[in-house]
Amino acid sequence: MNSQYSFPHYPKRSVCSLDGLWSFLFSENITDITDLETAALEYTEGLPVPSCFDAFPAYVGKRGVGVYKRKIHILAGQQAMLVFHGLGLYAAVYVDNVLLHHWALPYSRQEVEIPAADTTERDLVIAVDNRFDRERCPLFEQYYDFYGYGGIYRSIELHRLPEKAIHRARIRILDTKRGSVRASIHMKRPVSEGTAFTLRIQGQASEHQVWLSRGEDIVEYDLDIDEPKLWSPDSPHLYTLHVESDEDSVVERFGLREISCRDGLLLLNGEPLTLKGVNRHEAHPQLGVALGLQQSVEDIQIIREMGGNFIRGSHYPQDQRFLDLCDETGMLVFEESLGWGQKSYHFSDERFCEDTLEQTRLMVDTSFNHPSVILYGFLNEGVSHEEGSVHLYRKLSSVLRAEDTQRMITYATMYADADLCYEYADVISINSYPGWYAKDNEVLRPLSEVGKELHRLREMLDSKGYGDKPMLISEIGAGAIYGFRDRMRQHWSEEYQSDYLKEACLHALDLDRCCGIAIWQYCDCRTYSTAYALMRPRAFNNKGILDEYRRPKLAYDTVKAVFAQGSV
Ligand code: ADA
DSSP, X not given: OOOOSSSSBOTTSOEEEOOEEEEEEEESOOOOTTSOOGXXXXXXXXXXXXXXXXGSGXXXXXXXXXXXXXXXXXXXXXXXXXXXXXXXXXXXXXXXXXXXXXXXXXXXXXXXEEOOOSOSEEXXXXXXXXXXXXXXXXXXXXXXXXXXXXXXXXXXXEEEEXXXXXXXXEEEEEETTTTEEEEEEEESSOOSSOEEEEEEETTOXXXXXXXXXXXXXXXXXXXXXXXXXXXXXXXXXXXXXXXXOSSOEEEEEEOBOOEEEETTEEEXXXXXXXXXXXXXXXXXXXXXXXXXXXHHHHHHHHHHHTTOOXXXXXXXXXXXXXXXXXXXXXXXXXXXXXXXXXXHHHHTOHHHHHHHHHHHHHHHHXXXXXXXXXXXXXXXXXXXXXXXXXXXXXXXXXXXXXXXXSSEEOOEESOTTTOSOGGGOSSEEEEXXXXXXXXXXXXXXXXXXXXXXXXHHHHHHXXXXXXXXXEEEEEOOXXXXXXXXXXXXXXXXXXXXXXXXHHHHHHHHHSXXXXXXXXXXXXXXXXXXXXXXXXXXXXXXXXXXXXXXXXXXXXXXXXXXXXXHSOO
16 A cells, blocks of 8 residues: 555555655745746755745744745656645645646645646646735734744645546444444546446455446445444544545545534533543644654643543644544544634635635545544634624534534634624533633632633523533633742742643533533644734743643643542
């Protein structure tokens, strides 16, 4: 089998990774990445893919355009496709000096087809712009509380495409107990002639045949798994479905699990579920967003070791390889499309709305088969208390419901009392920082606010008629500077954070119909390069229970004890 970045795998195709050293140039003078004479540019050095160019000493902190170039080889007459697993902030792709595609969906997986030619050696150029520009890239704003890096964050693959190329096989779980699943085979385009597929689940005796008629691009087939084993955090059993035609094949991985909500509870396989976890940014002080496999594995190990079973992938579509690891280790995930504090003007900006919808659809298409992803979200802390925002919350939720019924829908609100969009969510996710962003700045160590506020929030939801929806504390936390220890246990000390999170976790886990907590945040990460940083010592968001190098603060052991026993 080809070695591939993440599931799905395409064993019959030739797939090669384009990771490695590319020719590179950086320019602050290019005005428009979609209008380049790529052959005339002077590439000055080598830079690795994947990586963030503005994390390297030569370009650190700069805003401009990084242009990457390399040769690729495709047989004459052969169709091919590039798969981008995620980059930012926006990009344009050229082959042989011709613009093929450009997009402004930071972090999204993206496929770009390369038309066949009669030469085998082709010039591939990718221009990546990291300048904030609301017109060109409305999804990322300078004011976001995490650093907007420039570069190719995740791997790129080159697929040589057969004529009747398979896009994906989506696996919908019909009945976990009986092990019934529905496989939908999606082609890249309608087939020019009828095509037969063989379907086989690894480890199962039976093989199935399905026929796709000429002109069609989707076919469905129901299968039953003998002696079905469920997927859960304690026993993350995975199956692979192999779909093969005479020209192409795909291997998709999935798990048998059912997630639902009833009477204010979140249920996994019919049993009440308590989410204990963290918000995690893909972030490292030296690597930026381009974390690599080692860091992903380390992060999951640290969260598990703390007794966590849950990660909110704040605030963008996740690295597919990371989600593969979550599937394998039984980690539960809240995945969301990109957003941070969207304001009124975003909701009347057509391009912003279209891009959000597009990124959300892509997220579904990409993550459909991950059993770990139990919640889908969008628009973190948008103005969901304003009438003008309702249309987009409604639309996003209906898009998700139409595409995918295997996960619950939510979005994190910071306007808990005045929110107008709860009806569109299955789980009500609330970001709240009582005792940190305090109501009364004159109170010393206002820790007693924490428990009171969490109870008040639950009562408020009940009084508004949302008693049947589970509540999730999707963010709560306090800043601590690693190594700052203080007998007075004051703000910014590791002691204050530890005391704070003890309160927060104890109350959240004890609260009726609160399905869990995602601490803000897993580890410290770089943020604003503007004067907003005055609220953020070191220009880092310091609410990590580990610092940016994953060194635990006091709070780590405190949280571990509460997660283990419900007390300390
Ligand atoms: C918000 C936001 C986070 C982070 C946090 C904080 O809730 O969603 O991304 O900025 O506040 O640290 O204040």
